[in-house]
Structure formats: C-alpha cells, structure tokens
Amino acid sequence: MKILRQLSIILIIWSIGEYISYFINPIIKIPGSILGMILLFLLLQFGIVKLHQIEEVSNFFLDNIAFFFIPSGVSLINSLGIIKDNILLFIVVIPITTILTIYSTAFVIDRIIINKYNENNEEESDNV
Numbered sequence: 001m002k003i004l005r006q007l008s009i010i011l012i013i014w015s016i017g018e019y020i021s022y023f024i025n026p027i028i029k030i031p032g033s034i035l036g037m038i039l040l041f042l043l044l045q046f047g048i049v050k051l052h053q054i055e056e057v058s059n060f061f062l063d064n065i066a067f068f069f070i071p072s073g074v075s076l077i078n079s080l081g082i083i084k085d086n087i088l089l090f091i092v093v094i095p096i097t098t099i100l101t102i103y104s105t106a107f108v109i110d111r112i113i114i115n116k117y118n119e120n121n122e123e124e125s126d127n128v
Helices: 002-024 032-045 055-063 070-078 080-085 087-127
Strands: none
Touching: 002 032, 002 055, 070 080, 080 087
C-alpha cells in the first residue's frame, strides 16, 4: 500500500503538470512532465511533500532510468530524415551550446565557492 501511495503522489503531481501545460500551451510550450518536475521540486523544497513520502518509488525510477530513454531513442531514429536535413545546424549548435553550458556552470560554481570562502573568513574574523 505504501508503494501505491507514493506512486499516486508522483502521478498526481505529473497530472497537475500536464493540466497546467495544456492551459499555458497557447502562450508558451512547456511539456507537462517538466512542469510536474518543477512542481515536485517546489513541493519538496517548501516541505509540502516530504522525501519519505515518495522516496522508494523515486529510487526505483532512478535505478531504472535507462528504460525511460528508449522511447526517446526510437523517436530520434524515426527523425533521422529531419536530422540529415539540418546536420550543419547541429554541427554548429551542439558544440556552441555545450561550451556555453560548461562555462555557465563553471561560473556559477566559482561564485558559490567564492561566497562560501568569504562567509567562512567573515565567521573566523568575528570569532577572533
């Protein structure tokens, strides 16, 4: 019964994400699964949903995450014609976005480390 309750919580949150996606679709196209994940994140952060309420089912999904990529891979294979038509665009865009992602991640991590270092130095100077 515990597993069913955990699965129900996750599916309800996913359904709410799909529902929101359906209504905001004319304005901005965001997949319902993404909205559901954002909603779940916010519910966990604000303590509305506790980790222990979904932990077992979540761990099962994470342990078997490779199976969830099979439909995406099949869809990608079915879209090879579109990919071939835009191969030059992919060759240009993928390296650029990869470099931007790496740079922005490094920048954010660098700022976090600097802030932590400054906080630790301020605490040490306050204690002296």
